Amino acid sequence: MTREPTPITLLLVDDHPVVRGGLRGMFATSPDFVVLAEATGGREAVALAERLDPDVVLMDLRMPEGNGVEAITDLTRRRLRCRVLVLTTYDTDSDVIPAIEAGATGYILKDAPPDELFEAVRAVAENRTVLAPPVAARLVARLRTPPEPAAPEDLPALSARERDVLALVAKGTTNREIARKLFISEATVKTHLTHLYTKLRVNDRASAVATAYERGILC
Incomplete structure (x- = not known):
């Protein structure tokens, strides 16, 4: 007797109800997939992923209730079994690089067709990397063409300790782990992050990392 394959379980993460509804309806047409739940932002997505243990999380990036990169970082840090497939309209370096x-x-x-x-x-459920052609082309171009150095007057004047903190943030390290690695307090880590945000003219960790890559501060 042939056993039916187990459906791939999904968590849909997008702040637009129409998008979530469309995706749910699309996956309902195939017995290969089961949508376990929907989330409107990154923080809710992490909580649901931890509770429901989906095979794959379909993750938008720009959402008001916790952005996608922060959620992916948190999922990775928690070492959950689920794999993340980013599904977004954005293919810029500042979106692609931090997510990967x-x-x-x-x-x-x-705009990818259903098939x-x-x-x-x-x-992704089998842990195989999948990149949309425009995204793959951007990554290849980035590897082949080193970023142009910014003019000295445009470079943020980061201290050595701020650069250390920024490098650890780029690896998805939490404030507590940064404090432990650098032998400083969490309050000091938060102070360094505040200074970083000001100097790089950003508001969050993901934007700081993206800006640092764009300006050649991180490589």
């Missing part, structure tokens, strides 16, 4: 660095297994765009999306989910 944070631990996303795949990255495709929302392509289904195959991407299957691949």
Whole structure:
């Protein structure tokens, strides 16, 4: 007797109800997938992923209730079993690089046809990397072409300790872990982050890392 394959379980993360509804309806047409739940932001997604243990999390990036990169970083830090497939409209370096660095297994765009999306989910569930052609082209171009150095007057004047903190943030390290690695207090870590945000003219960790890559501070 042939055993039916186990469906791939999914968590949909997007702040737009129409997008979530469309995805749920799309996956409902195939017995290969089961949508366990939906989340409207990154923080809710992490909580649901920890509770429901999905095979794949379909993650948007720019959301008001916790952005995707922060959520991917948190999922990676918690060492959850689920794989993350980024599904977004953005393919800029400042979106792609931080998401991949944070631990996303795949990255495709929302204009992908259903069959392509289904195959991407299957691949990510098997821990195979999937990149939309524009995203793959950007990554290849980035590897082949070193970033142009910014003019000296444009470079933020980061201290050595701020650079240490920034490098650890780029690896998805938490404030507590940074404090332990650098032998400083968490309050001092937060102070360094505040100074970093001011100097790089950003508001969060993901933007700080993206800006640092763009300006050649991180490589």
